[in-house]
Amino acid sequence: DAKTTQPPSMDCAEGRAANLPCNHSTISGNEYVYWYRQIHSQGPQYIIHGLKNNETNEMASLIITEDRKSSTLILPHATLRDTAVYYCIVRVVGSARQLTFGSGTQLTVLP
Amino acid sequence: DAGITQSPRYKITETGRQVTLMCHQTWSHSYMFWYRQDLGHGLRLIYYSAAADITDKGEVPDGYVVSRSKTENFPLTLESATRSQTSVYFCASSEPRTGRANEQFFGPGTRLTVL
Numbered sequence: 174d175a176k177t178t179q180p181p182s183m184d185c186a187e188g189r190a191a192n193l194p195c196n197h198s199t200i201s202g203n204e205y206v207y208w209y210r211q212i213h214s215q216g217p218q219y220i221i222h223g224l225k226n227n228e229t230n231e232m233a234s235l236i237i238t239e240d241r242k243s244s245t246l247i248l249p250h251a252t253l254r255d256t257a258v259y260y261c262i263v264r265v266v267g268s269a270r271q272l273t274f275g276s277g278t279q280l281t282v283l284p
Numbered sequence: 285d286a287g288i289t290q291s292p293r294y295k296i297t298e299t300g301r302q303v304t305l306m307c308h309q310t311w312s313h314s315y316m317f318w319y320r321q322d323l324g325h326g327l328r329l330i331y332y333s334a335a336a337d338i339t340d341k342g343e344v345p346d347g348y349v350v351s352r353s354k355t356e357n358f359p360l361t362l363e364s365a366t367r368s369q370t371s372v373y374f375c376a377s378s379e380p381r382t383g384r385a386n387e388q389f390f391g392p393g394t395r396l397t398v399l
Binding site: 274 | 317319326327329332342343373374376386387388389390391392393
């Protein structure tokens with residue numbers, strides 16, 4: 174799995190968009206970008222994934238640069254409940270082995 | 285939609301005792317995983333299972349035993365608990381056949397303290 178780099182922490186005002194960056198400069202052509210989050214004391218939760226096109230679901234949007242070396246997870250209207258550690262993971266689709274969680278980004282949504 | 289459950293949610297035991305953590309999922313997912321998360325650290329894989337009666341070691345398997353006689357259950361046993369096994373244990377499942385192998389669904393966790 175390609176290595177990812179994320180800032181250790183970020184703050185965001187409630188109601189504003191939270192933009193969480195991830196660098197994955199060594200990503201291969203068959204590797205997808207996955208995002209998970211872990212709210213304090215809970216199990217990690219899948220958010221979204223993508224290959225090269227931008228993706229959107231009910232939780233978030235994922236923007237992947239054209240060269241695929243970086244991506245941004247966007248929470249359009251952050252709430253206090255979005256405070257969590259967000260993990261960016263790169264891996265080949267269909268690889269059913271364990272997920273490797275790095276350090277992630279601690280997002281704190283401020284009232 | 286019960287999902288994936290773990291029991292007990294909290295457990296305190298003593299060094300040397302045998303402890304079994306239970307994991308149950310209602311989706312009939314073929315893959316199941318056990319991770320541990322130590323304070324301030326990421327998740328590390330203990331064991332995983334690709335199907336009933338098929339298990340394999342992960343990154344930190346020593347001191348643990350698993351079994352999977354039924355698809356929906358994946359118990360984790362600490363044969364002789366040690367203080368270093370104090371941790372939060374997460375069970376997860378996924379179904380590669382749907383093309384969503386990397387979407388793992390996690391249980392709520394079991395917080396284990398070994399005195």
